[in-house]
Structures are given as C-alpha cells and as structure tokens.
Amino acid sequence: MSSGTLYDKVWDFHQVKELPGGSTQLFVGLHLIHEVTSPQAFAALNEKKLEVKFPNLTVATVDHIVPTSNQQRPFSDPLAEEMLATLEKNCKSNGIKFHGIGSNSQGVVHVMAPELGLTQPGMTVACGDSHTSTHGAFGAIAFGIGTSQVRDVLASQSLAMKKLKVRRIWVDGSLQKGVYAKDLILHIIRLLGVKGGVGFAYEFAGPAIENLSMEGRMTICNMAIEGGARCGYINPDETTFKYLKGKEYSPKGKEWDKAISWWKSLVSDSEARFDDEIQLDGSSIEPTVTWGITPGQGISIKEKIPNPEILPKNEQQIAKDACKYMDLEPDKPIEGTSIDVCFIGSCTNGRLSDLEEASKVVKDQKVATGIRAFVVPGSQKVAKEAKQKGLDKIFLKAGFEWREPGCSMCLAMNPDKLEGRQISASSSNRNFKGRQGSANGRTLLMSPAMVAAAAINGKVTDVRDFLQD
C-alpha cells in the first residue's frame, strides 16, 4: 500500500469516514458541473427533497452542447437550448455560480476552472466528466463521477470511493523538438494499455514532467483516464505556483504565502512508497499518432501500422477490428495517410500554448485543398488571449475556421461532426468508433502541432519537417 505520496496526504485531509465494505466517504473540495451530467442529478435531489449542501463549492459552466459557430440564444437546436436553460435554472435556484455564454469565463470545464484559479493543489476535485483527471496537473486529486455521484456531492459534498493504488510513472530526459505532452501521454498509454491504470492513480514525475508547462501537465493528466487511471496527478512546484499567482480565485496577500507552504507540504516524500513504479525515457519519444479505435493504439510517426498477427495475443482481435474499421492496411506507414478534417481544440489540447504551437506550423502556409480545418479555443479566455497575440489571423489566413469556445468535435454533442467515412486528424482524446459524430467516422489522435501539419499537407505528416530552424 502506498504511503507518503501526495495522493495519500490529500486523501487523509478529505476523509470523512470509513464506510462499511472498504470504501471511504471522501469530501469534495471543488465540484464542477456542466449541462450534460447534472440535470438528472438535480432532478433526483428534488425528488428526495434535498438541498445543495455547500452551493459555494460547486461551480458550473456550459461546454458540451454549445454550438461553436453561432452562440446566439436561443440555440437553433431546441434540445441543446433546453439543456442550457435547465442548467441556468438549477444554478439560480440553488445559488450556484454559473459561468455562462457571454460571461467571459465560459469554456470547456477543464480549461476554464484552472485558468480561473479554481483548481488548486491539495483539493479533491470531482465532476461528472471522465476528463476531470486534468485537474491533477495542479497536485489535486481529481476524478470523474457519474450522475448518481453528482447527486451525492450536491447533497452531501462527499461521495463513497475506494482508495486507489498509486503508480509512479517517472519520465527521464527531455522531450525533443516537435514532441509535446500529447505525444508523451499517447506513448505512455500505448506502453501500459488502455486498462493498465484501472485501480490506480498515476503520479507523473521526473525531469521530463517537471519541464512541462502547466498546460502540458494538464494534457498529460487529462488523458490518464484513457489509460484506465481514474486520476492522474503531478506534484506542485514553482511552475504550478507561478501559474496560480494572481488568478481570480487564487489565494491573495498573506494567504498566498500560507497556501504555498501548505501546498509544498503535500508533495510526495522522497521516501514515499508506491504500489508500482515505472520509468521511461522521454527523449526517445517521437511524434505519436493513433491508428486504431482505442487511445492505446498509437505509434510513432515513423512506424508502420502494426500487423495484428504479430501483436500480443490479447491485442490481436481489437487490432483486427481497428484495421477493418479504420480501413488502414497493416505494415503500411502511418505517415502520408490522407485525411479529410482537422480539429484543434478540446479539454486535452484547446489551451493557449496548444494554439501557439499549432500556429507556428501554420504561419504563412495554406490548408491543403479539400481539407476542412478548424480551431476551437478551449475557453473565452483562451480565445481572447489568442486574438491578442494575433493567432486567429494566422489560422484564418491559412484557411482554418476560427470558432467560439466549446467541446466541439471532440464528442459531437453539438453541430460539429464528422460526416460518413471522413477521417480526422484531431487534437482531442478519444478515437472510439463513432466518437466524432458519424457512426462510421474515423479519428487519428495527435498533438495540435501535428494536426496543423496534417492540415497543410492534407495527410499525416511529421511536424518536425515544419520546424527545421
């Protein structure tokens, strides 16, 4: 059993009670809600005649269903409008702060909460969305929950949870030019498998992790869940503190100094015990692309699509399914695969630095003929800052569309969808069958810079070819 890790320390602070059967009643310090997984929870609360216990510890935004081209109310999709209106009503009647369209702080929940300083080290963060693991980048214990648990958190600010084991993933070296946090996490998921992390919290550590910006760290933790780990985290350090300083909800004045010393005390001890430890070399990782239908089916840009016959036995069937569904031939290089749509955005890669890296590739270039390429900033704040830096103009000039913030084509609960057999180069997090809105649409996951390179060449491209200097 782990001891002395950040996970253990934060867990202890939030433990309300040991419940019969080995789970723990865990207090939730920050509860984030959005329009998709909250309405049924509020309805259940009303049915049981219960109230929201700590309305000030729940924060709401709207992201999944918002259209990204025209955000005028009412939305043209009546179902989307109903979901937003329901959330507005629930927030209002329960005294919950809502960051709505036009508030300047709306955005994909895992983008807007960190940038407001809501997410802080040492918190427990829960949200009815599996990518809540994102917030672990700050040294929080953050995890996705289902609607019944959303109800429980609203009613009691706590939930029943089993303590996870802790696996430390130590990444040595530093990432090469053209290799980003996204490549690293795709590589890790490939290595450990999509269910390698089930039952674990992942602690990401080591020089390559410490060198990442907060945005890169969020990309890593965001996809911990794609490797089966419900929560992933990184110990807070100067990078974390620098990011948080001066944010709207960050501690101020005297509290700031006290906060830093508490945050530092939470860092995993040098003698901490982990349930499992893994070490890998970050400097050997190349730009990575998925070729299949799970985020674990990734290869380096220079590799060939694996032949199912030579894979380990337990991966063969899903590899065969993937080749058939993706219509990609084994033993052919992934580089050069033609694509139709390019999507830059999502809670994985819709932050300012993602857009900046992609814009470096796009600058003074043109999107290839016949390619539909678009950029969806992760939040209104990201959109504003990107515009201040002139990024929108670079993308527009190259032939990209520039959209309003939302989840967009990551999951197709809004008008942004693949059509038919289209294949996308996407900076999002899931390449499941049908994920991007067409039942037989196809997704290749990669870094935003790689998506940009794919847009320019109209095919899967090694972004390093664009970064010669």
Added chain:
Amino acid sequence: MDFPKGEIKYISGRSFTIQGDDIDTDRIIPARFLKCVSFSALGEQVFADDREELKGNHPFDLDQNKGANILIVNDNFGCGSSREHAPQALMRWGIRLIVGESFAEIFFGNCLALGIPCLTASKEEITKLQKLVNENTSQIWNFNLKDLSISNQKESFKLKIEEGAYNMFYTGKWDATSQLLDENERINNTVKNLPYLNHFN
C-alpha cells in the same frame, strides 16, 4: 418497468451476450443521445449505432432476447466516459445483471449506484458461459449473490465481485446518498480542518 430497489440477492431471467473487448460507453450510448435532461428515453437508444449497422440482427434487437435481463460481456466493458447514460440505457432497456471478464472502473461504480451488479469470471469461464447462453437463449439463468454463482439447470459458474460492492448489494445500501448524509457532523469537521476552506490557517 420496475427499477432495482433494496437488497439485491437473487436475479433470474433469460440472458444474452455482447461479445468483444473494450466496448466503450460511446458504443453503448452514442454521444448524440446524451442531449437530454431526463434519462427516460435512453433504453431504446442503447447500442444505437451498432444496431443500425446490423439492421435488426443486433442482440438488443433480436426477438428472442426481448425481456432478457442478464448480459454476458467480455473484457474491459464500459470503458471511456463517466457518463451514467450508459448504464442508464442498459437498465432502461431491461438489463439487471452484467457478467463479464472485467469492467471499467467508473462504469462499475455507476452500475453499483443504480443497483445493477457487475460480476466477473475468468476468460475461460466467460467463453464457456457465453457459448452455453448462445446455444439456448430461452433458458433461465439464476444468479445468487450469496453463493456468487450463476447457474442454469445443469451448470453453475463461480463469479467474483469486490467485497464493498457485495455488501452494498447484500444489505440494500447501494443507494449511497442517505448513508452519506448521516455523517453531517463529520462532514463539518472535515471542512474545519481543510486549510483551503479556512484561509490557509
């Protein structure tokens, strides 16, 4: 349709299989059906894309499976998103018990919160069980939580479930809200001891 309630010790009924590893929540309920403020219509939409592709030949469409309540699946079932819509869709279609090689963690928890036990057995056992189920879809299977077994008239399979979940089904305390609310005083004490809710003092 009656939804699960109270102690869940026995479940009996007809069974069918969904074969394949890593069946994710987007397949169980495609994201476009998530646009709802109530779960009530989800039952009809379970596995919508797979069903459309198979044009009536999907297990959830076959006449022989109508009214069945036990689903036998393979490895890592329910991986992907945390959306409770997936177990909700299965429950509203009529599923009351799922047996498989393994389950994704959030999916397992969501099922638990709805009163749908997810039990596991080895790959060999599941393969054998799926074969028996498929040979005769009209037979009745009996699940007994106490014995951790599922059996037809001739054969019985041993199943596994973690102890916490077992106890919750056995005692009927899988509906967590009331249990959590019992601890009001302890919750308030936890709040008092959290630096970030007390100006870091």
